[in-house]
Amino acid sequence: MWSKSSIDALLTPIVWIDGNGILLGGNAALARWLGVSLRRLEGLPLAALDGEDGRLKSLLARLAPAVEAAQVRRARLQAPGGGERFADLLLARDADGIRIEIHPADEFPGTDPASALPAALHAALKGLAHEIRNPLAGLKGAAQLLARRASMRLDNDDERELVALIDAEVERLAGLLDRLVNPAPSRPFETVNIHAVLERVRVLADADAGWAVKIERDYDPSLPAVSGDADRLVQALWNLLRNALESGANMIHLRTRAERGVVIGEVAHRLALRVEIADDGRGVPEDLAERIFLPLVSGRAEGSGLGLALAQQVAREHGGSLGYRSRPGHTVFTLLIPVRDDAAGGGE
DSSP states (O other): OOOOHHHTOSSOOOEEEOOSBBEEEEEEHHHHHTTHHHHTTTOOBBTTTBEEEEESHHHHHHOOTTEEEEEEEEEEEOOOSOOOEEEEEEEEEEEEEEEEEEEEEEGGOOOOTTOOOHHHHHOOOOOOOOHHHHHHHHHHHHHHHHHHHTTSSSSHHHHHHHHHHHHHHHHHHHHHHHOOOOOOOOOOOOEOHHHHHHHHHHHHHHHHHHOOOOEEEOOTTTTOOEEEEEHHHHHHHHHHHHHHHHHHHHEEEEEEEEEEEETTTTEEEEEEEEEEEEEEOOOOOGGTTTTTSSSOOSSSSTOSSSSHHHHHHHHHHHOOEEEEEEEEEEEEEEEEEEOOOGTTTTOO
């Protein structure tokens, strides 16, 4: 084992783990950086520090004995006591296990990934939002006019549905603009039927793809309601479904199930909802597999790289998690949302 006295003398946070990914210890700098005692860290799985839903575990699997070291840029870590940290990591394997050197982002002036938007960018966003609101108002007015005309005809169910979709999406986009330029505390959660959210997203997908992609549903009708923000969940699931559409998929499956005895992060939940979006598209590029949930990372030249980062943020807002597995021809994104006891009484 490495000399504890020599490691404690270092100012760089260091943690060491065994071959199974269990924390064996760390130095004093690690305890100071995380704000917890070393005793609290010992025996925890590495997942307790992983703020990116399994990124570190996947890296350990790739750190073969022949590989001396691996670097991770801008990793998101979580402290057992709460709060996120950002750092570059160096993973090194030797006969005693694996040592991880942590180089916090605040060691490098001006590179804090969690910093707020600069004032100039915020002002630009406000100007952009102002310009976008004008055409949004025009779209809303046109949708209302179409709705009145559709109500005068007898065979207008499909038209009514599409007009209602336009109207609802205009309202949702206006709300997103408001929250973008005027951040406010999160709205109180309400009772949400996850299948109603999925159906809203399915209709959006049908309108976007022109029914060229087949979407199959496999819902568990016995699932209870959850406590959450329906608009935010629509936003997250729509990003996942749109990624499937843009991957060249011919078939997309929407699936819901109950998951019992789930541990998300360090919190155990009696019941959670599992929402899966599976497609037969190209899959996640291998070179992006470890960074796919990071902002501004995209496998498409025209992609913004924000959709999956936002979906993961929404999952965390709901106390849940977002993960995936992928190979060419079969990709599944899985959203887990815990069910609070006071919401478990609701159903389909």
